Amino acid sequence: MITVAIAEDHQSLIDGIELLLKYEKDYTIIGVANDGEALIELVEKKQPQVILTDIKMPKIDGIAATKIIKKKYPHIKVIAFSMFDQDEAIKNMIKAGASGYLLKNSPLDQLLLAIKTVHLGGTYFDSSINLDLINEGAVISETKSILSKSETEILKLIGQGKASSEIGEIRFTSVSTVEKHRKNMIRKLGLKGKGELLRYALEKKYDFE
Known part of the structure; x- marks a missing residue:
């Protein structure tokens, strides 16, 4: 069972992901947060195996939160979950310690594959992202x-x-x-x-x- 935490300031999107994962036996959501500060607190309490986090969030953004989390808990895997595929945002998340970058319009199978891949120690980037660029x-x-x-x-x-x-x-x-x-x-x-x-x-x- 892969334990997952979600950080996203749009509750409707969190609800949608929770619904998608509800019937997936290999994945379980152990906590959600609506801002970066709450995400850090959640991680300290529950230490999920994989974090799915937005980049633009209140209080502490996803990049800063990822840096803080990876410094204290290097074993926890982080996947950026964003509407944007700008090169700079992707680079900054990778430098912060993220193992993956997924766009919010990705289908469910990509989301599940991304979580599983980073959990096993790999990296996963949305198929639309040009890593060569x-x-x-x-x-x-x-x-x-x-x-x-x-x-x-x-x-x-x-x-x-x-x-x-x-x-x-x-x-x-x-x-x-x-x-x-x-x-x-x-x-x-x-x-x-x-x-x-x-x-x-x-x-x-x-x-x-």
Whole structure:
């Protein structure tokens, strides 16, 4: 059972999501909040496994709330749930620690898949979001001397939102080899998990040649 908290200042949308998840046996909503301050209080009391949060909210916005929550509870996964798909908003949520970004008009199956994916340690971005555009020119900075050539190339692809299977196809190598590179990069860069690699790739800027 995946425990979920929702932060959204429109109660009607919360009601709609609760109705959608009501009959899904693998998901349960353990709390809702109408602003960022209430979300932080909710997390401290119930510590959900996954948070679905709007970005624009009263008192504390979703970006600031995510930063606070991830600093204290790094194991909790956060998905941004927004009407807007601006590149800057997506980048800021990723930097804050979000593992996913979903648009509010997404169908139920995408919402369920996003929650399940981030819960398992992956990342999930709405199918309409162009990660290549977000990542244009944004790659890793000080890692050129730390990572091997293969690792930096794979890291750039991770920054573009590519899954291990896609990276394997692009580089004509096995998924297990890509996964091995991922583990090595996590160790070398002092990161905590796979989801950190994407955030790192988007946060740091360096043009690999």
